[in-house]
Amino acid sequence: MEVDSAAKIVLLVMIGLATGGLTGLTGASGMSILISGLLMVGCEIREVIGLTFLVTLVNSLTSVIPYWRRQLIDQRLAAALGVPAVAGVFAGHHLAEAVPDTWLQTVMLVALFAAGMRITLSRSMEQEAGRPTRRPPLSFVIPLGVAIGLIMGVMGGGGGLFIGAVLMIAFRIPVKRAIGTSILVMGVTAVPGLVLHGIAQTANWQAGGMIAVASTVAAFGSGRLATRVPVTVVKRFLGGYLLVISVLLAVKSLI
Numbered sequence: 001m002e003v004d005s006a007a008k009i010v011l012l013v014m015i016g017l018a019t020g021g022l023t024g025l026t027g028a029s030g031m032s033i034l035i036s037g038l039l040m041v042g043c044e045i046r047e048v049i050g051l052t053f054l055v056t057l058v059n060s061l062t063s064v065i066p067y068w069r070r071q072l073i074d075q076r077l078a079a080a081l082g083v084p085a086v087a088g089v090f091a092g093h094h095l096a097e098a099v100p101d102t103w104l105q106t107v108m109l110v111a112l113f114a115a116g117m118r119i120t121l122s123r124s125m126e127q128e129a130g131r132p133t134r135r136p137p138l139s140f141v142i143p144l145g146v147a148i149g150l151i152m153g154v155m156g157g158g159g160g161l162f163i164g165a166v167l168m169i170a171f172r173i174p175v176k177r178a179i180g181t182s183i184l185v186m187g188v189t190a191v192p193g194l195v196l197h198g199i200a201q202t203a204n205w206q207a208g209g210m211i212a213v214a215s216t217v218a219a220f221g222s223g224r225l226a227t228r229v230p231v232t233v234v235k236r237f238l239g240g241y242l243l244v245i246s247v248l249l250a251v252k253s254l255i
Contacts, residue, residue: 011041012207016055016214021222023059023183023215030219031056031157032112034211036245040252043204045105049096050203051211052157053193058212060187063219067180074173074181080141081163082188085149089192092153097200099154105253108158109246115161116242136171144170152189153196160186 015037023030031052038048067073096104144166152159163185167178197203 008041009210011037012210013214015041016211017218019055019211020059020063020215020218020220023063023219023222025179025222025225030059030215031160032115032242034215035108035156035158036112036242036249039105039108039249040245043207045101045108046096046197046202047204048108049104049156049158050194050197050200051208052155053190053197054203054205054208055211055215056157056160056186057190057194059215059219060183060190062216063222064180064183064187065220067176067183072177072180073184074177075184077141077167077171077173078181078184078188080138081145081148082185084142084145085152085185085189086192088146088149088151089153089189090149090196091146092150092155092159093193093196094153095150096154104154108155109250109253111155111158111161112242112249113246115165116239116246118165119239120236120243121239148185149189152186152193156193157186157190160189 015034018037019030019034021030022033034052034055035048038051039045043051064073148159148163148166151162160182163182164178167173167181168175171178173181194203
């Protein structure tokens with residue numbers, strides 16, 4: 001996508017602000033705004049994937065700080081998932097190279113819709129936070145980390161949508177701790193993804209820079225708010241948005 005007009009610059013900045021704001025509040029959910037926004041403005045799917053890695057890395061570095069300070073990150077679990085996930089990113093990237101663009105876009109749209117359903121129909125965050133935390137063995141955690149990396153290698157930062165859900169469902173981690181941990185894992189896995197897309201020249205640095213600057217400011221501010229305010233309303237709004245936008249994008253791709 002060429003950034004050749006003031007209107008496109010404004011759109012990219014708005015997408016960046018929304019992405020950063022939601023990433024700081026709800027973790028990877030902000031990537032759903034980025035993906036849907038970029039697809040709506042006409043970005044190619046592989047360019048979208050490259051941009052998600054760049055913005056994921058920048059947002060993670062910014063929004064993880066408040067969670068770290070308030071000890072809302074499970075560092076051992078993040079390491080156990082993050083290290084094998086890095087290997088999975090390499091495998092997923094090479095797999096994505098062999099997949100047609102239309103298939104990748106279809107996977108993205110299905111993932112956005114599924115995430116919207118999950119968020120909309122899930123139990124309240126207070127109920128989830130009240131359940132006892134699970135500690136699965138490494139024999140389960142390491143393959144899960146590889147699977148997360150594989151998904152992110154194919155889907156870019158959008159694959160991070162599944163990290164927070166996995167932490168809350170499989171490990172029963174309280175929502176804010178799950179968000180903090182998922183942000184750290186996303187940042188770690190974004191590094192190899194960004195390098196690979198930089199080598200493949202599928203990262204639009206101009207557009208990515210504009211989005212990253214806007215999202216950094218929003219992520220830092222919302223990350224500080226997220227540790228003090230409930231996120232239930234935000235998640236319900238996001239769930240509805242994902243359901244609507246995924247359907248609109250599917251219709252747009254068929255026209």
